[in-house]
Amino acid sequence: MGYPLTVDVRPPEPSPPVALYVHVPFCVARCPYCDFVVYAGADARGPRARTSRLFDALLVELGLRADAVDAAFGPVDGRPRLSSLYLGGGTPSLMPADRVEQLVAMAAARFGLDPDAEITLEANPGPDERGDFEAFRRAGINRVSIGAQSFVPEELRRLGRRHSPADIAAAVAAARGAGIRSVNLDLLYDVPGQTEASWRQSLAEALALEPDHLSLYALTLDDPETEGLTGETGDHLATTPGARRWREKALADQDEDLAAGQYEIASELLETRGWHHYEISNWARPDHESRHNLAYWLRRPYEAIGPGAHAFDGVIRRWNAAAMEPYVAALSASPPELPAGGRESIEGAAALSERAILSLRTDDGIPIEWADPEPLRSAIQWGRDAGLLESFERAGSIRLRLTVRGNLLSNELFARLV
Ligand code: SF4
Missing domain, CATH: 3.30.750.200 (Transcription Regulator spoIIAA)
Structure with a gap:
């Protein structure tokens, strides 16, 4: 497993x-x-x-x-x-x-x-x-x-x-x-x-x-x-x-x-x-x-059901509205309908930022190449200077991950990565 x-x-x-x-x-x-x-x-x-x-x-x-x-x-x-x-x-x-x-x-x-x-x-x-x-x-x-x-x-x-x-x-x-x-x-x-x-x-x-x-x-x-x-x-x-x-x-x-x-x-x-x-x-x-x-x-695609649940297909993030009564009413209709909710497309710079932020949460961190386009470059340089990020080597390539201090202050770094 x-x-x-x-x-x-x-x-x-x-x-x-x-x-x-x-x-x-x-x-x-x-x-x-x-x-x-x-x-x-x-x-x-x-x-x-x-x-x-x-x-x-x-x-x-x-x-x-x-x-x-x-x-x-x-x-x-x-x-x-x-x-x-x-x-x-x-x-x-x-x-x-x-x-x-x-x-x-x-x-x-x-x-x-x-x-x-x-x-x-x-x-x-x-x-x-x-x-x-x-x-x-x-x-x-x-x-x-x-x-x-x-x-x-x-x-x-x-x-x-x-x-x-x-x-x-x-x-x-x-x-x-x-x-x-x-x-x-x-x-x-x-x-x-x-x-x-x-x-x-x-x-x-x-x-x-x-x-x-x-x-x-x-x-x-x-x-x-x-x-x-x-x-x-x-x-x-x-x-x-x-x-x-x-x-x-x-x-x-x-x-x-x-x-x-x-x-x-x-x-x-x-x-x-x-x-x-x-x-x-x-x-x-x-x-x-x-x-x-x-x-x-790791931004893998996931489906989700139930009031307030969020799903992601690799590009679109969608969610169901939280209120239970309309949720049940839509799905009990004849024929049943999908419940109300919202959706947003996460592409381009937003996708790169989100990918970096989510991957940095893990101890596997990110490949150093991901630190390239702005605003990621400046934010990651800031994180390195502030001691929140460290580089390490894995399988012959250089990666970046949070330090212990970085785990504590990750929100400050992530706010700059957006
Ligand atoms: S109300 Fe309490 S028990 Fe229920 S999900 Fe929230 S934290 Fe958990």
Whole structure:
């Protein structure tokens, strides 16, 4: 299940997808920092749940997207098969296993699935949220990504999470017991109230569970509304007033220097334990790099279904609008229609910038030749002068990658590369 960490240097042209993302927009409760497209509470379970119609609509969209890929690139037998299927959310582990099985089977029938394809399901650790890993494995799931976030009860409470540290351990044990091949844990740093010591505690407890992959994300507190992402065809839902108040308070409690220190602590610890730091926020044991996320960073073409989901064919990036009701209505119509959304063509200088930014996120970096046209040349020279980029040799050619300092300050470099 290895994945070649090589940068794709083909000129951009529309290509059939090698990965498929499915957005499952339900959670038991909504965390106040979360910007994902999520419907929670009565929408997610109980007599008024809107899950069943959405699950039906996902299958209809999958069929329509596959029809379009067939029309553009020919029948499934003559195309590359998917190397990754990713059920993200939201909390896809709330899905009944037979719905997961339907999705996996339909993806295999309509897009083709490599025999060793990575098939990921995101899960929350709580006993009423993690679902039945045994049944998920029978449905085809071979990788789970568990939203641990912290092993400190007070931090979990502050983040609005419903689970305890013991639940995380139980979820990992359940995944292992079910024979899930690869287990990821997500952790958050720069959490208000978090200290260097409590971060070390979360890292130590995560490592004690022996996951195969760790994603360590800084808590980011954006406002999708002011960024213009919540309109009729926007890919985000509006932030509730309560969540906005929570974020304002949390923002005041965040500390850039503490966050940088936390990142360095994790980098050093995981390096001494032999983990592969293959992307700014991601570490893996050998052969457990996330094939799906690598498809994003290496600008490989991927298809996507579900409210707010983004797809890319090598040139066009398109997204579905976030609102669930119009999404379900379009796909339940007779005949069904593709849901509303947006699209943009990424070509020329924009494609070169995006290619450099995404590839620099990985430890494979970029060939030095990519540092040539402006504005890349000046930005990369700035990055080298500022100690954010270093050159290295691989297979007889010179490449550039982020330094440790570059990982910390990557956003400053990326803003100049656009
Ligand atoms: S559980 Fe995850 S997806 Fe759901 S609201 Fe919380 S952060 Fe968002």
